[in-house]
Amino acid sequence: NAGVTQTPKFRVLKTGQSMTLLCAQDMNHEYMYWYRQDPGMGLRLIHYSVGEGTTAKGEVPDGYNVSRLKKQNFLLGLESAAPSQTSVYFCASSYLPGSNNEQFFGPGTRLTVL
Amino acid sequence: RKEVEQDPGPFNVPEGATVAFNCTYSNSASQSFFWYRQDCRKEPKLLMSVYSSGNEDGRFTAQLNRASQYISLLIRDSKLSDSATYLCAVNIADAGGKLIFGQGTELSVKP
Numbered sequence: 001n002a003g004v005t006q007t008p009k010f011r012v013l014k015t016g017q018s019m020t021l022l023c024a025q026d027m028n029h030e031y032m033y034w035y036r037q038d039p040g041m042g043l044r045l046i047h048y049s050v051g052e053g054t055t056a057k058g059e060v061p062d063g064y065n066v067s068r069l070k071k072q073n074f075l076l077g078l079e080s081a082a083p084s085q086t087s088v089y090f091c092a093s094s095y096l097p098g099s100n101n102e103q104f105f106g107p108g109t110r111l112t113v114l
Numbered sequence: 115r116k117e118v119e120q121d122p123g124p125f126n127v128p129e130g131a132t133v134a135f136n137c138t139y140s141n142s143a144s145q146s147f148f149w150y151r152q153d154c155r156k157e158p159k160l161l162m163s164v165y166s167s168g169n170e171d172g173r174f175t176a177q178l179n180r181a182s183q184y185i186s187l188l189i190r191d192s193k194l195s196d197s198a199t200y201l202c203a204v205n206i207a208d209a210g211g212k213l214i215f216g217q218g219t220e221l222s223v224k225p
Contacts, residue, residue, distance in 0.1 A: 031211050040122065042201065042217035043158070050210055058212065090157055094211055101146060101211045105157035 001026050004106035006091050012112045013081045021076040021109050023091030031094045032074040033058075033103065034066060036087040043090065049074055081113045117141055118204050120216035128224055131192045135219045137202030138184045146205035147178055147185045151198050152218065158201055161187075192223045 004025045013019060023032065030051050035043040045058030047066040055066045063085060065077045074093075078085060088110050092103040120137045127133050139147075147164035162169065164176040164185050175188040185202055199220045203213040 033212070035215075040217055042118075042120075043215040045212055045214075048210055048212060056210060059214075096211070101205055101213065102148075102160045102163075103213060105159070107157050108155075 003027065004091055004093055004104050006089075006106035006109050008109060009107065010110045012114065013078075014114050015082060017081050018077070018079050019081065019111075020078075021089055021091075021111075023074045023076070023093075023106055024072055025074075025091075025093040025104070026072060027093060027095070027104065028071070029093035029095050029104075030071070031096075031101075032068065033092045033094075034064070034074065034076045035090045035092065036060065036085075037090060037108075038087050046076065046089075081111075083113045085111065086113045087111060116217075117214045118202060118216040120200075120202055120219045122217055122219060124220040124222055126222045126224060127192055129192055129194060131223075132188065132190050133192055133221060134189075135187045135200055135202075135221075136184050137186070137216050138182075139204045139214075140183065141204070141206055141214075142183065144183075144204045144206050147176075148203040148205075148213070149174075149176060149185075149187050150201040150203055150215075152201055153198050161200070189221075192221075194223050194225065197221055197223045 033048040034046040049068040052071040091106040149161040150158040152158040199218040202216045
């Protein structure tokens with residue numbers, strides 16, 4: 001199993017450009033999450049999904065949209081990139097919530113917005 | 115006040131030392147607790163869950179204090195390979211299984 005994969009690994013955007021980050025998991029997990037990680041801030045939840053066709057806002061959702069059309073994929077979109085969105089983006093998935101909620105992370109996407 | 119807080123460190127310790135990290139959380143409804151390890155420029159990986167009675171995995175011991183709302187991680191006999199950032203994570207009982215992460219504590223083990 002590949003686990004959780006993310007594409008692309010690196011990207012440089014200009015302010016105002018749009019892009020989509022793809023997360024894929026082959027573990028048949030119901031729950032998927034998008035985080036961003038900035039120095040000194042830890043991981044902050046952007047959006048999450050509790051199943052195919054459902055999405056919900058996390059802690060820092062502004063400027064991002066998501067879609068979960070297929071169970072194995074969770075897409076994160078930036079419609080009009082801003083320098084404040086320069087960050088490392090991690091996708092994660094888990095099978096169960098609560099006490100058994102080990103989240104498995106992808107390798108990350110390093111995004112720079114100029 | 116952040117929901118989950120950690121001492122950011124860095125903790126610089128010699129090989130063989132014992133080091134302890136604390137993590138405080140503000141929401142008394144927090145239900146599940148975890149320690150993740152993150153190597154430089156890599157993704158976080160689960161180190162261990164934290165159970166109410168405390169639990170041990172080799173050189174690592176995790177404790178939970180619900181009354182004072184903190185969790186701890188103790189590393190005994192530190193190895194060079196323990197150098198990493200340690201993130202605590204807290205799950206508040208809800209349908210989403212969301213984790214709230216601390217900002218991480220950096221550990222550097224020196225020869």
